[in-house]
Amino acid sequence: MNERIIALIDCNSFYCSCERLFRPDLMNRPVGVLSNNDGCFVSRTNELKRLGVAMGAPYFQVKNICDKNNVAVFSANFSLYTNMSDRVMNTLFEFAPSIEIYSVDEAFLDLTGLDEGSIESYCRNIKKTVEQNTGIPVCVGIARTKVLAKLANRIAKKDESTKGVFSTLKKENLEHALSKSEIGDVWGIGRQSNIKFKILGIKTAKQLRDYQNSYLIQKQFTKVGRMIQDELREISCFPISDEVPKKKEIMSSRTFGSPVFEKSSLRESLASYAGLACEKLRKQNSVCQEVEIYIRTNPFKEIPQYVKSISITLESATCDTRKIIKEAFTLLDEIFVSGYEYKKAAIKLSKIQDKDEYQISLFGKNDSQEDLILMNLMDKINARDGDETLKVAACGTNKKAWFMKQTLKSPRYVTGWSELLKI
């Protein structure tokens, strides 16, 4: 018998809630936060969802609805969100010996061993404390496995009678949750699998749990599908892990504010993204041995299209921004074709290894102490004085066309001295 108890704490409309924190006047107004470049909605409050604005909806397509209904729309302000996320997580650490931060706005807590009779009130207290300490509203799902905790959390969010906490530890609650949840609502089952399940006649989570032919499930939905089925049966397959794994690849990409034609603009953007990616690489104390770049035109526009990526394996692994930029430029020379209207560029670092353990190259030029000291210094200054205070000159200096548009951005309430809230 599985005695594990897992709680999933998930912030409500996280980005929107962060914006509301500093704007109490927005408490009952619909609020939405846009992706980079003010492209699509990536966070919506319930009021906005009720207006029919879908997740990922392009802003320009629903702008009318927003204007008519007095919707407060924001550009994404990621430094604010990560800062608030840290505060939420720090509060959660007080409540469990083991916690897995799953994403910016959710965490699994291992509550195994706590008295089952009082687990719900314990979680209500977590909810209350997080809201008191940070101002961010959260919901809690309690279950024996992660997949079920996800389902429970969904119900806690949707069903107001739960007051934000729902547990499937009791049998009748579990049956209720499973029969009420559509198969596509189950964590790990996306669009493609949804279609395949429907063909098998499986429409609810309950039907998947009770489906006898597990061999067929594994055959059609891989090992992962089989594990999801087991988790619905309260058999634990996905452990909680409190160690933060190092990234195996690091990507940095942006859609441009305006399209660009010149190779020089692509070079600047790639240099800039390389800077961001390498900073992340150094932060986790790694080096990389493969660089890939990617450029493309705007697929939504009826113009001649061009999409191309190319990668190179380096002779020696590195975390030096300048070397990565050099490689990126060489790669760009190979795939750039003039005449196209470019809309996006990306860089990806892979074959990532530990800085202290990687194989030194016999032939390539390895990072020297001086290189590392310089990079380290640059990171320190940028951490203190703001991103890209110090950067490689190849990134360009003036605000150019490829810079992203963020016309609706809120102030840096918690990360910039000059933008603190004035009362």
Added chain:
DNA sequence: TCTGGGGTCCTAGGACCC
């Protein structure tokens, strides 16, 4: 005019080895 960014895991199939 206007459509995001960053990840992970799994499998099949090819290359290669003895």
Added chain:
DNA sequence: TCTGGGGTCCTAGGACCC
């Protein structure tokens, strides 16, 4: 006429997540 068998490693592509 008749052309082995088994294993590992790597990669591309698909699916999914927030």
